[in-house]
Amino acid sequence: xxxxxxxxxxxxxxxxxxxxxxxxxxxxxxxxxxxxxxxxxxxxxxxxxxxxxxxxxxxxxxxxxxxxxxxxxxxxxxxxxxxxxxxxxxxxxxxxxxxxxxxxxxxxxxxxxxxxxxxxxxxxxxxxxxxxxxxxxxxxxxxxxxxxxxxxxxxxxxxxxxxxxxxxxxxxxxxxxxxxxxxxxxxxxxxxxxxxxxxxxxxxxxxxxxxxxxxxxxxxxxxxxxxxxxxxxxxxxxxxxxxxxxxxxxxxxxxxxxxxxxxxxxxxxxxxxxxxxxxxxxxxxxxxxxxxxxxxxxxxxxxxxxxxxxxxxxxxxxxxxxxxxxxxxxxxxxxxxxxxxxxxxxxxxxxxxxxxxxxxxxxxxxxxxxxxxxxxxxxxxxxxx
Numbered sequence: 001x002x003x004x005x006x007x008x009x010x011x012x013x014x015x016x017x018x019x020x021x022x023x024x025x026x027x028x029x030x031x032x033x034x035x036x037x038x039x040x041x042x043x044x045x046x047x048x049x050x051x052x053x054x055x056x057x058x059x060x061x062x063x064x065x066x067x068x069x070x071x072x073x074x075x076x077x078x079x080x081x082x083x084x085x086x087x088x089x090x091x092x093x094x095x096x097x098x099x100x101x102x103x104x105x106x107x108x109x110x111x112x113x114x115x116x117x118x119x120x121x122x123x124x125x126x127x128x129x130x131x132x133x134x135x136x137x138x139x140x141x142x143x144x145x146x147x148x149x150x151x152x153x154x155x156x157x158x159x160x161x162x163x164x165x166x167x168x169x170x171x172x173x174x175x176x177x178x179x180x181x182x183x184x185x186x187x188x189x190x191x192x193x194x195x196x197x198x199x200x201x202x203x204x205x206x207x208x209x210x211x212x213x214x215x216x217x218x219x220x221x222x223x224x225x226x227x228x229x230x231x232x233x234x235x236x237x238x239x240x241x242x243x244x245x246x247x248x249x250x251x252x253x254x255x256x257x258x259x260x261x262x263x264x265x266x267x268x269x270x271x272x273x274x275x276x277x278x279x280x281x282x283x284x285x286x287x288x289x290x291x292x293x294x295x296x297x298x299x300x301x302x303x304x305x306x307x308x309x310x311x312x313x314x315x316x317x318x319x320x321x322x323x324x325x326x327x328x329x330x331x332x333x334x335x336x337x338x339x340x341x342x343x344x345x346x347x348x349x350x351x352x353x354x355x356x357x358x359x360x361x362x363x364x365x366x367x368x369x370x371x372x373x374x375x376x377x378x379x380x381x382x383x384x385x
Contacts, residue, residue: 005029008294009064009090010042011054012073015342015351016270016286017042019278023287029294034063042073044343057081064090071247071293072269075102076145093195093246093293094268101243102268105176106143115242117235118262120254121179131161134177140164143174152212154180181262183254187221188273189236190250192288195295199240200288201233202281202301207252207273213351214272216369217310219280219303222362225259232261239266248289250274272312272351277301279338279356280308305358309365311373313353315346323352326376330355334368339376 005028010017013035021042024031033042033049043049052059054077061084064070070085070092082096092099101108109122124143125131131138140161142151151173155161168175186207193199206221207214221229236251250271252264274285283291283299291298313323323341330337334357341353353376357369 006069006294007032007048007067008290009034009067009070010046010073011060011063011070011077012036013040013042013049014073015041015344017073018045018342019270019275019286019340020290021045023284024290027287027290029290032063032067034059041342041344055081057084060085061088064088069093069293071289072099075099075268079103094249095244095246098243098245099268102249102266104143105141105265106174108266109176109178111243112239112263115239117239118260120181120262120264123177125175125177128158128161128165131155131177132158135179137180139178139180141176141178142167142171143176145171145173150212181254181264182257183262184257185221185255186264187224187232187253187255187261188217188250188271189232189253190248190271190274190277190285191233191236191240192248192285192292192298192301193237193240193245194292194298195246197241198298199237200283200298200301201237202274202277202285203303204229204232204253205273205276211349213312213314213349215312215314217273217276218362218366219276219308219310224255228255228259228261235261235263239263247292248274248285272354275340275354276308276310276356278340280304280358306360307362307365308356308358309362309369310354310356311369312351313341313355313373313376315344315348315350315352316378317348318346320346320378323376326372330372330375334372337368337372339372 007030009032011034018041031046033046035043035049035051050063070090079096082092106124123134137156140153153164164175189204190202203220205217205219208216240249248270250267254262270285270289277284282302338356344352355372357365359365
């Protein structure tokens with residue numbers, strides 16, 4: 001009898017780690033989790049777990065003992081700790097040299113610009129006066145730590161820039177100024193890449209953001225010029241190769257009103273804009289991430305249906321009831337609906353799950369997904385339509 005499959009360590013107990021559990025089970029791949037607190041999203045489904053702080057090196061070394069490969073639910077593990085894991089004989093995937101460009105937006109902008117990848121005009125700034133010199137309106141971002149709209153300010157005057165520098169002074173992060181891009185819509189190009197260099201590119205999708213949070217994804221992006229879609233995929237594949245990314249990487253993009261694409265952000269892990277792949281692609285982003293970091297042949301990224309729509313479920317009134325209460329209506333109304341809940345406490349605006357719909361009629365997919373997500377969030381009241 002062959003030996004057991006190697007154990008993969010996952011740092012971070014959020015919903016991305018949670019959604020790796022099902023494909024890992026199907027692959028017979030044991031997982032070990034570092035959870036930030038008991039009972040967090042991934043800790044509910046991955047029994048082999050340690051509770052601790054990812055910023056503590058001794059904790060990281062303890063949870064990765066016996067695991068040759070380490071991957072991540074988020075990008076926030078200190079770079080020096082990643083190098084220490086490598087020195088201890090572990091293999092972080094993605095590695096610290098690549099992950100830096102998802103951790104630090106300033107480093108990312110400089111590297112992509114040096115590669116000739118189109119980006120918004122940018123500058124690192126250290127004062128309101130330097131923002132004034134850069135020009136209004138603009139977007140200010142913390143170079144590290146921001147997500148889901150946190151650490152991002154759209155500023156149109158000197159007064160609007162003050163808060164960013166207050167945060168910088170309090171946290172020690174740098175501030176990046178970027179032009180406020182006149183864009184038609186936001187796109188995302190997701191790829192998976194293995195250590196051996198095999199890569200797979202998913203269809204480019206259109207994304208809708210509300211209050212800095214991904215709200216809706218349509219796969220593939222409707223009415224996208226095929227040449228522009230190919231340009232986006234080629235840019236993502238080139239970035240992954242030149243940065244030596246291992247695993248899934250999302251490249252968030254602006255499609256400008258004059259027909260260009262600009263890179264907005266990088267994420268070197270499964271990504272919200274790829275959740276549609278769970279039900280709409282031959283191989284989900286979560287399975288391909290596992291295959292990639294374990295250097296297994298990648299699965300097909302091809303779509304199963306002409307259209308797939310993902311809509312996030314955002315938390316509403318925590319006293320309104322359990323999300324489970326939404327199942328009878330949602331499933332009775334739409335037997336093809338796919339629901340993914342994260343096991344999180346409900347808080348207003350918090351991502352607590354998502355729904356996927358698929359089919360050959362985009363308008364129908366959009367209506368079904370929007371209705372279901374609103375129903376779970378309590379936005380439809382007692383409407384039984």
